Amino acid sequence: MTVSARRDDFISYEKKYTLIDDCTRGQDAIKNGANFQKYLPLPLGVASTESKKYKLYKELAFYPNIVGRTSEALTGLAFRKQPSFNPEAIEGIEYLADRCSLDGEGVTQFSKKILSHVINYGRAGILVDFPEYGNPTPSIAEKEANNLYSYMAFYPTHSIINWNHKQVGAVKKLNLVVLHEEYLDFTKFDSKYKERWRVLMLDDGVYRQLVYDQDSDEPTKTFTPTDYGENTFSSIPFVFCGSTNNNSDMDKPPMLDLCHANINLYRLYADHRWILHNMADPFRYITNISKREQEDLERQGIKSGATKTLMLSGNSTIGNLELQENSSLSNEIDRSVAMMMAMGAKMVKNDSVNESATAAKIKASTEDSVLLSVMGNVSSAIDEAIRYVCMFEGAEYIKGAFSLDKNVIEEITEAQTLSVVLQAVMSGNSPRLPLYNALKSINLISEDMTYEEFIADIIKERESFNEFS
Incomplete structure (x- = not known):
């Protein structure tokens, strides 16, 4: 087994993640991405995606990105109020308010990124790490001069490809995480993306990091991180954050059902617009003409309009057959949109509109909405990451330093x-x-x-x- 090996349960989710990727990215990914035919199958009577009919069918189709807008709305709602974060309560980590990641995000921006990803995919990861530096206990002056602060690194669910636990007494302890990374490799005038794998592991109870480049079977870098007192870690400073809970299990992506509904709506719009396009020009008909007249008309072509003359026999009639819009298709589109709105609303609150106030309060005490559950999990994950930051920085951890306002x-x-x-x-x-x-x-x-x-x-x-x- 190589370092790039992926767990079976991770592999089983890859197609789901691809669907969510495409649905959240919008119309261009749906219509022009690698899975365009899967999302919009060939209509009846069309043999190939290269045919003019299919290209027109796809061009007329419209993908309303309800998934993307719902995700943005839920994230905005969760952060409608500023999270509760009091860095002054823990001396030595005040900098997290303004920069907690290598991208220069403050802890609020970072937590928003985590929540948005978990809402979409059901899972994310946070690695707490410290920059490489010769002195494991740098002075304040060294820290400020060299930007030496522990930080939080966001890992999307796609990149967490392998993990394992070891039972220690009555506790399951994380003893392996493999992270797939892509990075830009710069030369003097050029750059290109390369792959590498970061392995976090407990080796005889000591936390170590190993980095494998894409062209190497052996680790190119090996680290043994230490805390501020130069003590090695007995646990891996990696935090899972999920939609159901914060263990390492693969939680169902909250947006998955909405993605399937959005693809169904896309197909309905495609069929509806295809019918409307074909209805735009009326069907012309002529009755009571002789075989000879029919052959003459077919040979000459039928010309109509104010300046054209069409000569027919005495009992012939000519007219236009106008098709009626397919009302059942329009109704199905309306039903699908209403269903998707209800699905999005249910992610905010589970209470039924028909429940009494008492019943709703009883239910609320035992059952959170998806959004409330994710908000709670993000709060716990960020708080756990802060605990590891405190270990790196030699600060005294105070539980509950960060939380999102569920009210x-x-x-x-x-x-x-x-x-x-x-x-x-x-x-x-x-x-x-x-x-x-x-x-x-x-x-x-x-x-x-x-x-x-x-x-x-x-x-x-x-x-x-x-x-x-």
Whole structure:
């Protein structure tokens, strides 16, 4: 087995990841990528993707990137409020607020990248590392002069190709991670992408790093990282972040079902636009003509228009047959769009609109939405990465240094619920009790106010308004 070997469960997810890649990248990837025929099969009567008919069929097709927009909206919603991060509470890691990665991202930007990837693919990884330097315990002056700070490196799920655990007592301990990397190899006037594999492993309980280049069967670099006190690590400073939990299992990508629905909608749009294109020119028909007239017309071609004359026998008629749009196809498109909107909304909140407020609260205590689950997992993963940063920097770790504010979800959904209830009451289609409960649930009226007092206040306000009018 070579260093580039991939786990079977990773291989089983590769096609799913390719689908999500293409769906999130948009129309160009769907229509012109390697899998274009898989996404848009040959229509009936078309033999080849090189035929003019198929090329026109594909050109007319439209891919509405609902997957990409949903992913962006969910990420934006999760970061509607600034994450809670207090670097001053841990002396020595204040720099993370402005630069926690080699790309110069602050911890908020970095966590946003992690969350966006997990929302799409269900999994990501964070490696905490320290730059190569001769002195394992550099002074503050050396750190500042040479930018020597431990950092977090983001690894997409595609790059985490192998991993393993070893049971130590009652605990499963991560003892191997293999990361596939692509990097730019620069020469004087040129550059090209090359591959390498970074192996993180426990060797007799000591954490080591090995780097294999694409043309080498042996490691070209070997490291034994140490903490600020020059102690070796007994665990691998790599953190998994998933959509379900933060273990190493392959979680189902939250966007996968939406991707399948988006491809189905793309095909419906293709068929619909193909039909509309073929309906644009009416079918011309002629009845009651002789065989000779038919042959003459076929030989000469049928000319029509204000300046053209068509000579036919006495009982002949000519007309245009106009096709009607396929309403069943239009209805199916509408249903598909509505279904995808519902799927996206369910990722934000699982509560059914038909549940009572009490039932919804009971359910919310035991079941998170996909977005809430991912937000919690990202918070935990970043916090664990900060723990490793503290080990590298010689800082005292304080648990809970970073967290995303989950209240943004409740505030949005409660406001939406209040809007629906208020509209129903104003239209006369609902009693006032649901409005009373909705206002009370978001603390817009006092917890001590009874329903009778609420109604009495409404009547009093109405009487005052009438007197004023």
